[in-house]
Amino acid sequence: MVYIHVTHIAALLSSCVSFGLIIWSRRWDGDVGVLCVFCWAFSFIGSLLSLLMEIFTFHKSVRLLFWRNILTTISSYAALFCLNASIIFPHYFLKGQEDNEFYSHCIVAEIFSCIATLGHLAEVWIMWIESKCYMATGPGLLLVSQTYIASAIFFFLANAVSFKDHPAVIWSLAVYCTCFICTFASIICCAFQNKHNRIWLKGFNLIAAVMYLSASWPVFQLSQDLGQIVGPGSCQDDLGLWPETRLIVVVALTALNFLLYLLSVCCCCMLPSNDDEEEEEKEHRPSSNTSDPCPTQTSDETRAVLPVARTRDLQQYNTTSSNVILRRTDLRIEQPSINIHNSNVQIIVKT
Known part of the structure; x- marks a missing residue:
């Protein structure tokens, strides 16, 4: 998530420089000027709120996937808005401009607008690669x-x-x-x-x-x-x-x-769809019947013969009978002791 923070900061600073220069020049009148300022302001506010929410960990009160969906949606809109402003801004403000100071301000605003666009696009691309949110x-x-x-x-x-x-x-x-x-x-x-x-x-x-x-x-x-x-x-x-x-x-x-x-x-x-994926997972998931503590022994199950070295331990463990029924799948031999959990496999001890 470090790259996400870097893209947030880059988009935040770039959009701030773009609409700050235009507002300072006081020449953003007209429909196109208002539209460009709105696009950069949306990028700035969205990046600022997202960064503050992550810094103060406000996003931990909601689900992680929901928060990533919100970030991706905001970044997608901001990327489209900044791209729109980067296209129409030079056509409206730079065409036939004679004021050299304002012209240089417009050039700087256009450059940072393109940087903000790339920052938001990089954020969406990172979300698309790393996260599993739907909006990416x-x-x-x-x-x-x-x-x-x-x-x-x-x-x-x-x-x-x-x-x-x-x-x-x-x-x-x-x-x-x-x-x-x-x-x-x-x-x-x-x-x-x-x-x-x-x-x-x-x-x-x-x-x-x-x-x-x-x-x-x-x-x-x-x-x-x-x-x-x-x-x-x-x-x-x-x-x-x-x-x-x-x-x-x-x-x-x-x-x-x-x-x-x-x-x-x-x-x-x-x-x-997600419902189909859940059904496929349930079908491929191995079914386990926990209600039956002692399942019956199948016909293909063979008898397990313990090593000769463990025969003496079994004789000491079972003092009442020489024939003990154990289940093969539930028998675990561990060093240095032996753990017997069920009695479904018949062990024949030869004396």
């Missing part, structure tokens, strides 16, 4: 990716179209919200139980894939009908995208999430 596996990471893409869809769809003027998009928004809530609830359940319900995830992922497929059509139709979407006062946003371009991005993200839900269905079909 492929299905768990797919759940995180699905919710992240849904949040990106909300960001691009927010200012692209008026839902009052286009009721068909309400169905798409309802699909995105419903799938986002159900997927996030699945993440919480899997983190608590450290396993998945294969029947629930298989059915939900299949239904969500069909719903995403149906939601992409209204948005695609509206993106083609530019006369209904683009008004006379429409213009480019902070990212340089027109409203119809934002809708095309929403369609692309919808198709990507559709593929991720189909991939989750395939994973649920290929990977065995």
